Amino acid sequence: MVVIILFYLFFPAVILYLTHKFTVLNKIGSVLIAYFFGLVIGNSGLMPDNVSEIQKNFSEISVLLALPLLLFSANIKAWLNVAGKTMLSGLLVVIAVVITVVSGYFFFVKDIPEGWKIAGLLTGVYTGGTPNMAAIKTALEVKPAVFIITHTYDMLVCTVFLIMAMSIFQKIGLMFLPAFKTNANINAEKEVKKAEEMESYTDILNKENRLPLLKSFGLSLLILGIGGGLSMLVPKDYSAVVAILTITTLGIALSLIPAINKIPKTFHLGMYFILIFSLVVATMGDLTTITNISEEIFFYVLYVVFGITVLNFIFSAIFRIDADTAIITMTSLIFSPPFVPVVASKLNNKEIIISGLTVGIIGYALGNYLGVIIAYALK
Numbered sequence: 001m002v003v004i005i006l007f008y009l010f011f012p013a014v015i016l017y018l019t020h021k022f023t024v025l026n027k028i029g030s031v032l033i034a035y036f037f038g039l040v041i042g043n044s045g046l047m048p049d050n051v052s053e054i055q056k057n058f059s060e061i062s063v064l065l066a067l068p069l070l071l072f073s074a075n076i077k078a079w080l081n082v083a084g085k086t087m088l089s090g091l092l093v094v095i096a097v098v099i100t101v102v103s104g105y106f107f108f109v110k111d112i113p114e115g116w117k118i119a120g121l122l123t124g125v126y127t128g129g130t131p132n133m134a135a136i137k138t139a140l141e142v143k144p145a146v147f148i149i150t151h152t153y154d155m156l157v158c159t160v161f162l163i164m165a166m167s168i169f170q171k172i173g174l175m176f177l178p179a180f181k182t183n184a185n186i187n188a189e190k191e192v193k194k195a196e197e198m199e200s201y202t203d204i205l206n207k208e209n210r211l212p213l214l215k216s217f218g219l220s221l222l223i224l225g226i227g228g229g230l231s232m233l234v235p236k237d238y239s240a241v242v243a244i245l246t247i248t249t250l251g252i253a254l255s256l257i258p259a260i261n262k263i264p265k266t267f268h269l270g271m272y273f274i275l276i277f278s279l280v281v282a283t284m285g286d287l288t289t290i291t292n293i294s295e296e297i298f299f300y301v302l303y304v305v306f307g308i309t310v311l312n313f314i315f316s317a318i319f320r321i322d323a324d325t326a327i328i329t330m331t332s333l334i335f336s337p338p339f340v341p342v343v344a345s346k347l348n349n350k351e352i353i354i355s356g357l358t359v360g361i362i363g364y365a366l367g368n369y370l371g372v373i374i375a376y377a378l379k
Contacts, residue, residue, distance in 0.1 A: 004051055008058050011037070012275035016201055031130055031278050032155055035148065038282020047283060055284050059144075062277040063134045064227065064247055067368075068220040069270030070131055071251030072260050074361055085321055086352075089329040090359035092315040093308065094366075097126045097333070098374065100307035105378055108300035117142045118297060120375025121150050122304050128367025129336040129360070131270070134277050136371040139244040144284040146297075153301040158335050161305050165331050166346035169309075173323030177316055180324035180349055204265045212263045219260065223250045241372055248368045308334060328352045332360035 015033050019026040025033060041047065101123050109115030117140045124132035130151075137147045203209060227246040231239035254260050309330060316326040324347050331343045337360030344353045 001048070001051070001054065004048065004054060005058075008054075008276055008280055012272055012279060015275060015279075016272075020201070029155075030275055034275050034278040035152070035282040038279045039148070039285055042283030042285055052284075055280055058280045059277055059284070060138050061224070062273045062280065063131075063138050064224045064243065065217075065220050066131060066270040066273035066277070067135055067244070067247050068223045068251035068254065069216060069266045069273065070364055071248070072216055072219075072255050072263060072266040072270075074252065074255045074365055075261065075358075086325055086329060086355040086359060088319060089312075089316065089321045089325050090333065090362065092319065092321075093312050093329050093333045094127050094363075094370070096308040096311035096315065097123060097304070098370075099311060100304045101126075101374060102378065104300050104303045104307065108296045108303065112294060112296065114142060114146050116375050116379040118146065118150055118300065119378050120371045121147070122154070122301065123374040124367040124371030125151075125154055126304065126308065126334050127370050128333075128363040128365075130278070131274050131364060132367030132371060134274055134281075135244050135248070135368050136375070137281075139241045139368070139372055140375055141240060144281050147281060148285040150297055150301070153298045154305075157298075157301050157305045161309065162331070162335055162339060162343070165327055165335075165343050169327045170323055170347055173313060173316070173326060177313070177323040177326060178320060180322045180352070182351065201265075201268050204268050209264055213265060213269055216260070216263050216266045217269065219254065223247050223254075226250060244368055245372065248365070252365055305334060324349050324352055325355075328356035329359050332356045333363045337361060337364075 012030075012034060015030050015037070019028075019030050019033065101119050105115060105119045109118050112118070120136050120140055121133050121142065124136040133147075133151060133154075136142075204213070224247065227243040227250070230246050231243035234242050312326055312330050315321075316323075327347065328340060328344060332340050337357045340356040340360065341353055344350055344356065
């Protein structure tokens with residue numbers, strides 16, 4: 001059992017090293033690599049028979065610890081300073097998410113036992129990202145096989161979306177949307193540097209970062225304790241939801257304290273716990289079960305992703321939002337903030353990086369609330 005625990009704790013560091021070392025692996029992404037290794041090891045017969053309790057505890061605790069750490073660095077003042085058009089564009093994408101998730105639920109997964117939970121997962125991941133999907137999985141107690149197949153389809157479909165965002169979306173958008181207007185007050189190089197810092201893990205263990213990160217981890221444990229305590233005061237069916245939403249709320253509240261908000265690399269530490277979660281959940285997945293899941297889930301994911309895209313272009317035309325802003329907000333919310341710089345470079349527009357990242361981080365904060373609300377409304 002000690003070997004299993006050490007594997008879960010430290011193999012994500014090996015994955016991060018490999019993605020840093022090899023460009024090809026970096027493009028694939030650390031989360032997808034964690035799922036791959038987890039599925040291979042989980043279905044190889046190497047896992048002990050009595051490991052299920054460890055897996056359950058690791059999958060739940062890793063997400064609950066990650067959430068506050070991801071939110072500590074959220075800059076609410078920066079949210080308020082995002083250009084009006086960008087904020088409006090982000091809101092329109094969220095509206096498109098709700099419309100497609102709800103309508104697609106009735107078209108594709110209404111008759112699947114966990115269909116309403118899948119709707120919650122997709123709402124969370126397309127208004128925030130993988131951390132939200134992981135949190136909602138815990139809140140709604142989604143079966144590992146259903147979670148893995150939904151996330152796998154999500155990553156496959158979103159990869160196609162990303163390729164299109166980097167190649168043809170701008171040409172399509174400019175047919176009926178205004179072109180982006182350059183803002184002389186924006187320092188493009190500064191935007192690129194900030195985006196690179198968001199992705200880099202290289203300095204996370206530097207001497208000056210260790211104690212502040214340890215403090216942030218302690219705060220995350222405290223928040224976990226509060227969320228867990230409050231969850232015991234409500235009926236069991238709602239305890240996980242109360243825990244997740246309490247932890248999300250406290251994480252946002254503490255981000256308002258400058259001393260906490262300025263601790264470096266808290267976002268990266270949070271993402272490390274998301275990698276642990278991804279690895280653990282993947283080892284819980286049974287490939288024979290996954291392959292038997294209905295294809296309706298795939299078509300649901302496909303419908304939602306490209307339904308959001310079509311609706312966002314229509315909304316952007318109505319509200320006269322420029323093509324680059326429409327594309328970058330879609331990318332940030334549908335795919336995730338780390339891919340904003342990649343798409344921005346293909347659009348040949350570095351000015352939109354920070355506003356795109358900011359919209360995505362807002363999504364991280366809101367995704368859990370919206371995902372849970374949509375799921376229970378459909379249930």
